[in-house]
Amino acid sequence: MEIRQLRYFVQIVESGSLLKASRQIYVAQPALSKQLANLEHEIGAPLLHRSSRGVVPTPSGRALYEHAKFLLRHMEQAIHAAREGSPASGMVSVGMSPAITCVLGLPLLLHLRAAHPSIVLNVVEGLSGHLFDMARAGALDIAILFEDNPALGMSSTPLLVEELVLIIAADSPLVAPGQTELTVAEIARIPMVLATRAHWARRYLEGELERLQLQLQLVAEIDALPLTMAAVRQGVGATIQARAILLGERDPQAFRVVRLAPTGLLRSSYLYGPTTAHQFPAATVVLAEIRKTVEHLVGDGTWQGVTLRHPPEE
DSSP, X not given: XXXXXXXXXXXXXXXXXXXXXXXXXXXXXXXXXXXXXXXXXXXXXXXXXXXXXXEEEOHHHHHHHHHHHHHHHHHHHHHXXXXXXXXXXXXXXXXXXXXXXXXXXXXXXXXXXXXXXXXXXXXXXXXXXXXXXXXXXXXXXXXXXXXXXXXXXXXXXXXXXEEEEEEEETTOSSSOTTOOEEEHHHHTTSOEEEOOTTSHHHHXXXXXXXXXXXXXXXXXXXXXXXXXXXXXXXXXXXXXXXXXXXXXXXXXXXXXXXXXXXXXXXXXXXXXXXOGGGOOHHHHHHHHHHHHHHHHHHHTTSSOSEEEOOOTTO
16 A cells, blocks of 8 residues: 555545546546545445435445544654654644634744744634534544534543623624623524524534524525624624624624623633544643643633633643
């Protein structure tokens, strides 16, 4: 088995077809087909289901894809470390949700550039469900996710607990001026712009309303944070997000924050990284720097509505 065969196979799976993969890596489609056939012969099992719509991996192909992603990424780390002459070097991919990226992304990047210039930070922004799938597929070295799931196959430590709030346009009539808190029952009367049910906050809110025998007034279901905030700014409805997302807005004064009473709505975040057996120096450094940067942002008041959580050993 050759490294190039693994590279070709990973690209085929991610492209969804041999034709698209050949265009991505500038290798003729017959050559790709031959390398794939050699790989399947060596493994002794088919790796792809082929149809008129493209290809999808078989169970054997999915297992090979996940391990191949891991091996290729670590091979790149080894090459970069050898060139730099330092083990703590190379590219480290970190998955963050938009709500995390807008407050942590730039400070982390600047800190790493100053303290560890040999490490290249690759930030992948996505909604938590999408990041979970990427981490499970081996496409991320580190991820900050909103669920503690041992099935992911990565180490996990608590990072923080964040308060979620109702966000509306500053001049919105949906909430009376001067009102700073709402109950879940009162939210049932407000038109909402929310993410899909794949996201924890949406499921939690619907569950609480169902418990109270109330119904969510959903006017738009959007899995794109910029569009969600634009809709809220235009008065389409309210949304439930972390306060930190306002740091990513050009005009945060265009919005008003209303807390959820009486107990609030809290969301936990977990820091995922390589397991002890699979750790490499650059990822270990970035894991430590993420926690250090988060502690600094919370300590100086930049990241509000957050309570830090520490790993068990601390």
